[in-house]
Amino acid sequence: MAFDSWHAFLAMGGHAAYVWSAYGVTLLLLAGVGLHVRLERRQLWRRLQRQARREQRPVRRAQEGRSP
């Protein structure tokens, strides 16, 4: 551990504003990437299923049994 206490860790030797803003924006960006990919996936699947229902194709498991 490079710090003596939690307080020292949070203070970052007076550089708290710089260190925490850089890491904060990094975490926000990474969370955003994860969320975006997840939402995109759900939206695409909804669209495919709507399309299947519209064309009155049975919405069922694939014959080959391969998972997507």
Add this chain to the structure above:
Amino acid sequence: MMWAFLHKLASPQGFYALSARLSPWCWGLAACLIGGGMIWGLGFAPADYQQGNSFRIIYVHVPAALLAQSIYVAMALAGLVFLVWRVKLADMAATAMAPLGAGMTFLALFSGAVWGVPTWGTWWQWDARLTSMLILLFLYIGVLALRGALGTRQSAARAASVLTLVGVINIPIIKYSVEWWYTLHQPATFSVTSRPAMPAEMWLPLLVMVLGFYCLFLAVTLTRTRHEILRREASRRWVQALTGEGP
């Protein structure tokens, strides 16, 4: 056999199956490496004797900057494969990686600016490295805007590939900017051929972060290329056969 494997991989269906198998591992590995690397770099790596704790910004700045350039090169290679051999999958991959590349370029610029305040006394200067990275951000935005405006048409793919390939000239400029015009940004801290100029406690967490970011790149590209297949090939029978299985 190698050729048959490549051929299967370049087909959307073959790629889809392989990607679905690989991507969960990439996501998991990326989460572990980035999470571990961040804790290591923030709490356990020693502070720099000159810069103090602001030095810890290196653990997000360097991986972001590396990825920003690597993703661009990967996008340009995909663009070349698409233009020369008309492999649709290559264009789908290029589409899939562009937003992450733009995000990483922004992150490199932001973390660099924040690091610059305590280290250089300024958050921005028209230094060659900083300027060429800003141009990289504009190139990414240009590619994204072009695709956004033209949708999934063939013309969008061609225009975006050409723009990406023209912009690749910026990559060696970024790389050598710190040697050709050494004004503010210091030259590369690490190289493949020589020993790192810092103790292992300092560069090991950086290595973990860099590996984690590359895993993330792989995970995002594999997953979003699959999305791009679902988007563009929705009328294919094999894609339709996937419905009903859920996401």
